[in-house]
Ligand SMILES: Nc1nc2c(ncn2[C@@H]2O[C@H](COP(=O)(O)OP(=O)(O)OP(=O)(O)O)[C@@H](O)[C@H]2O)c(=O)[nH]1
Ligand SMILES: O=C([O-])CC(=O)C(=O)O
């Protein structure tokens with residue numbers, strides 16, 4: 304397909320405008336074919352961007368610039384017309400100013416490069432919940448990753464020609480290739496020129512200077528969360544940073560669960576886990592993002608808008624996440640910022656293999672004794688979801704799957720118990736709005752610090768977070784709604800000596816069992832000041848041999864600990880000013896009273 308084959312006037316003129324500004328040497332329309340992808344991979348092997356691996360098959364390693372390894376929240380902007388619509392949790396730039404700056408930054412920025420046009424669908428193309436986008440990029444790395452993460456096809460252009468709306472996404476690595484100058488393996492722009500910007504009113508994304516994951520694969524965080532959260536608010540549905548899993552009990556009864564945990568807090572692991580308790584089965588619908596709409600029966604139906612996994616590599620092993628390893632090992636994967644063994648296999652911390660020598664992610668020789676990490680802590684694998692051995696048969700069902708429970712969670716060393724059921728939808732929204740987590744390597748800076756991350760959406764909500772809380776409350780007020788039950792979980796509680804109190808991973812199935820049974824009112828819960836907690840006597844701890852002191856902490860209410868966070872919650876709420884829905888301070892007051 305050629306530019307001249309595009310009929311839709313809006314698409315055509317938008318594309319022409321960016322071609323004129325960025326002056327690429329060539330324009331290529333991506334068709335999503337294996338042939339085109341293989342050609343791009345071969346080209347990147349030749350240019351030194353990719354290394355073809357010996358194993359897994361048809362897979363590549365890419366090492367980024369050491370300064371371009373994660374999302375950059377401090378360079379991420381919501382460019383709404385009014386600053387107050389971006390809210391206190393987003394960086395804001397006036398759209399006209401931002402566009403004027405882009406006119407300068409993008410001028411000639413694709414010189415010497417190819418502009419790829421990527422037509423893609425978020426969600427199964429025929430799903431009423433799916434949406435289309437077109438990403439323009441000068442990065443072949445972005446093209447091949449988008450081809451795994453989304454459904455890329457030139458047939459989408461036909462649908463846009465026929466009138467389907469689309470989100471406009473523009474990306475450049477921000478480094479023109481001057482005549483005769485050799486390209487870098489990972490071109491990118493310096494930090495002060497990187498911009499990841501969203502124009503909610505016009506449903507546009509413009510990203511400059513970074514090639515990494517959530518900064519550059521614009522279908523993911525930028526579209527499927529920041530822009531989609533605005534669309535969802537306006538249209539009465541939900542776009543959430545949630546995995547979706549299918550849970551089957553030993554009697555063969557099925558429930559679907561959505562779970563929101565911040566980046567690098569266990570979504571991929573939970574979505575693919577192998578239960579340690581007999582007879583239970585977990586299958587995957589999605590591992591990062593859920594789009595949900597009410598069905599006629601009043602239930603929320605969820606689709607996974609993505610088609611692949613962009614998973615955290617370090618920590619992934621046959622022990623922790625065997626199904627992720629099997630997905631990867633089936634091949635057709637791209638690895639970013641992992642180490643490579645001398646015989647051409649990828650490696651990262653806690654990998655099943657223990658090589659005595661390798662080349663680390665910054666291309667230096669590495670040995671286990673050298674004291675450095677072999678892979679970057681935010682090293683990632685990109686793999687097709689269809690290769691996951693536990694992908695659920697419903698994962699591409701256009702109507703989505705009905706959700707019975709929402710889980711919220713994060714990394715909390717102290718205070719927060721293993722699982723806590725909300726007393727009501729409103730209490731559950733309060734739990735989501737006061738979620739906090741210790742920061743990870745998935746975003747630059749601040750790792751380990753505790754921060755409030757409401758609904759795991761702090762970096763991803765495309766509008767005023769106070770209005771987003773209201774949207775959650777409104778969902779609960781929809782007439783005839785059959786709402787999911789809400790639970791707050793914490794796999795990361797630690798003892799004084801730093802050990803994890805809860806074994807986690809496959810043993811999280813024990814928590815899923817309790818949740819499943821709570822949805823059916825088949826097990827009781829203790830009413831406490833903070834919510835409904837399991838009784839460790841009726842909770843399945845068989846075979847764990849946990850110290851009683853850990854059980855007491857995981858299943859108890861740390862009254863003093865909770866009291867100590869109340870002022871922080873108050874301060875957190877104060878940020879939202881008059882856009883904070885009254886239900887939330889009311890819930891906080893009730894919690895305060897119950898704690899005494
Ligand atoms: N202790 C403990 N660690 C866990 C558990 N589940 C996941 N982790 C670790 O948490 C890290 C991130 O897990 P992921 O499942 O990749 O996180 P994610 O939420 O999918 O991350 P994003 O892709 O950034 O959104 C890995 O190092 C895991 O080993 C658990 O139950 N217990
Ligand atoms: O967006 C990314 O780069 C990776 C990711 O899933 C997250 O950080 O939540």
Ligand SMILES: [Mn+2]
Pocket residue numbers: 565566567591
């Ligand atoms: Mn994520």
